[in-house]
Amino acid sequence: MLYFDDTTARRVGAEPNGPGTHDLGPAWHDHLVEESDHLLPKLPLDELLAEVQSRLQAVVAARDGVHALLEAVVSIGRELDLETALRRIVEAATELADCRYGALGVIGDDGRLAQFLPVGVSEQEIARIHEWPHGRGLLGLLIAEPETLRLAEISEHAASYGFPDGHPAMHSFLGVPIRIRDEVFGNLYLTEKRDGREFDEQDEIIVKALATAAGIAIGNARLYDATRRRETWLDASAEVTQALLSGTASEEALRLIARHGRGMAGADTSIIVVPEEGGRMLRVLAVDGVDGSDGDGDGGVRDMAFSAEGTLSATVLASGEPRAVPELRRDAAPMPVLDRLPDGPALLVPLGAPPSVRAVLLLAKRRGATPFAEPAVRMLHAFASQAAVGLELADARKAAEEHGLVDDRERIARDLHDVIVQRLFAGAMSLTATARLIDRPDVAARIEHVVEDLDATIRQIRSTIFALQTSKEDRATTLRGRLVTLVESAREQLGFAPGLQLVGELDNAVPDDLAEQLVPVLQEALSNAVRHARATRVDVLVSAAGGVLLLQVADDGVGLPAERHESGLANLAQRAERLGGTFTAGPGQDGGTTVRWAVPLDQES
Template sequence: MSEAESQDSAAPRLPMLLQAVLGVGTDLELRTTLQHIVESATELTDARYGALGVIDPERDALTDLFTSGLSDAEREQIGRLPDGRTGLLGALVHDPQPLRIDDRESDARSVGLPPGHPPMRSFLGVPIRVHTEVFGNLYLTEKRGGPFTEDDLALLRVLAAQAGIAIGNARLYETVRLRERWIEGAATVTTSLLTGETAADALMKVAERARLLADAAAGVVLQPTAAGGMEIVAASAPDDPDDIVGTTIEPGSPVLVQLLGGEPVFLEDSATDPRMTTHVRSRFGPSMMLPLQSGGKLIGTLALPRRRGARPYTAVDRLLAGQFASQAALALVLADAQHNREQLAVYEDRDRIARDLHDLVVQRLFATEMMLESTRRKAEKAAADDTDEMLTRAVDELDSTIQEVRTAIFALQQPPADAPTTLRGRVLRETAGAGALLGFRPSVRFEGAVDTLVGEPVDTQLVAALRSALAAAHRRAGVSSVRVVVDSGAELPDGRPGVRLTVVDNGMRDDGIRGTTLTWQAPLH
């Protein structure tokens, strides 16, 4: 074909080319732009099938493929689309130069078609460059009416050049939007953590937000263990079984050295990567494991695995997720420091209240008790029996009040969120829990140096007996008061020193009698 004839055959399609060139730049959404490009190229060259393969420069292979001309049923029948490592698709990936072939089957670079693939003979391919980087390739096959011509190649090269500009703009816009989402997500996590989240809730918040931002199948946080491994302590995986939490990477795992060293780890396929040893790895594919560290302190690792077969993470994904992890680690450190300050303020306030109670209330009650005791002794011979009984009762009530105020002082001195370790603290925790069921809090009285004299295993047995007695009291009808006394100076029937637990309630027994007293005792040693 002469040059004049070539120009004549291309001229009728110039309006179509102009329309296609204008059309590819009308949308800033990247995936929409890519689909529009391949459809425009197919229409412009009168090809039956078209594809646009996106190249991952790190892997030198196709990571995504946008098609035109294939129905949903045909795509499903083909199954997994080619990765561009072999065949004519691979030839363009490895050598990004325009390629026109009249008969694909006669070309030595062709490796055939997968089962179920429509027949394709003629082939035309051109690279798409964004600035100097090869972004992907346009592939066209099965031109209607004969093989592809040089005119088709020329028109496609013009379209590819314009497509590179449109893709560059769309990719820049997508990167900006993605960066905004990650920044907004980091700000949301920071704000949430600084409003008083517990440690467990804070880690879950980080895992969940990161999972959504990364479009991952799961978001998990791992922390170092005492044995030298790492354990998953928080997981956000709505479509997965809940056996992820507690999974441990044992010492000696190849990936553990990097994680404990605060280095990021990026995996192509978690299920097949030899560095992964956990039982949950078979569920996931591409993954990134990012250090949560601030000021040289390693808090843990944020892992974001995707499903098997999902698209791998890009360099931009890794960069933004790494920045999010750094911001989240700083927020966790600040939240922990704020929680410690607030807890210290609570401790200081409780110490002040306990000190005031002891200095003002207990001393006055004790002085009044001494006055009443002195009055009772002076009036023993002169006063009537009922007067002596009333004074004795008043002394007893004051003594009981002093014991309960001292118990309240001790409770104020306990850490509000920590599990108590002393016997006093454990008894108070049991009665507080029973109070939620009874509707009132049982009164508690300690006699003697309970925490000093009562040790293991007697203290554990006492708490178990108390729990059983409180449960029995709750089952009785009409209970409105429960009194608990722990006496570490009791004398057992055999004369040995011991500890005695007494639980008295005013509930109705099965025999119709109101009031029950349960006693448990054991030797101190």
């Protein structure tokens, strides 16, 4: 090996002018010195070797980076699920750039962040962050100007907005846009290069290459996601529509809508809120997923009622447009039901269109979860609209069936009144006339007894006619209807249908205050018959005639027990006494027990 100094050129180990020394002469010597100045820099050999080693390491690192990039591109290219693909892109970017934190921000139609997927931040750290990113500061700068941005210190940039309370400290920064053809889909945000280093040009090149591949992968995942959403939407809509048109009750159908909506959105919880009292109040009618992932619990949320004033649900009911929020803020929306729901991203979808929005489907995720993307919002809005149409059709069909039933009942009532009652009345009149022609008193008495039975039968038939002609809605608002409903409700406990006679114009002749007293009296009398009588027949008579309101309940049971609590009967007696009337309870003419409760109709006199 040759070496050169400033004056000579010798073989290694040769002594000056000694044996083995080849004197090249002054001219050759000068030529070698001149050439050496061009061939090697004037640096110590160790430094030269260190430089060569450093460059070799850089080449090896570049090779490893390219291999890692290729592996990442292949990895994200295999993902067809959009959410999974997005998260894998962020994870690959943080690995390639060797940084601690990464995120992918998806830009919505309004130019703000529609989704924000963080990597490197635990759920506990996410829970401590006071406010989720909205697209301000450097994030907003990359949205407005989609160009690569590399910083050594975030806080020193003019567009830096600062961090919310609870946010981890971050310094170095690398932002790279992701494009799908000519559209800017979103941005990759990388921070905190490990070991306190700064992002360099090599990081920028690799992440930009990854972003290019990510755009292609996202485009493919979008197509797959759209196809899958369409299939899910069709299946859910078909099941809900089939359930509604097959006669499923509205509340059960709402629970089915809540379950499918939760599954389609990937939400942790879903509830359906309906307006009441002209929209002044809201009530939860359907719940899915409050008490865990199995979706069976309601966590005490179902049937919860609260004021609609100032709530997001009321806003959606009025506008008829879906509303997505990055987090459920209990201070901004005073809904007590929010205390039972996750406080992460939420979506409120109307069921129906203004001015006939039937309900609101509220979907909520846990804090830190991915917000609801625009395609998912559109899909859920379409699903809710289809479900609302199904509910309308089911209600229309039910109303038509009820109208048909009412028509049938009115026809039966007319036939009973015009044919049966008239014939019975004519027969009773004929028997009465016949009894006057008979000289034998015992036969005449028997005929008169038959006439009385016919009169009682006519009264019962007329009560039945009234029940046939009265709808459930009317029964709840009239005294006759309330009495009929109360007597019918005793059928299951007694094991047979009690007889009911309603005499006089009860709805017009009985004041409201007396009606409010009469209903609980009848309820108590029937309750006593159910518990103590062991009867096979119970007859109820309510009459408003001769200025007296009379209630009589007679049974053919075992009579009043010898040992009994007088609280129920005493209560009936006290009610009659306060109203200036009378109350008796004792054996009937044919056995059993007869309860009579009578008060004057004119309470002012």
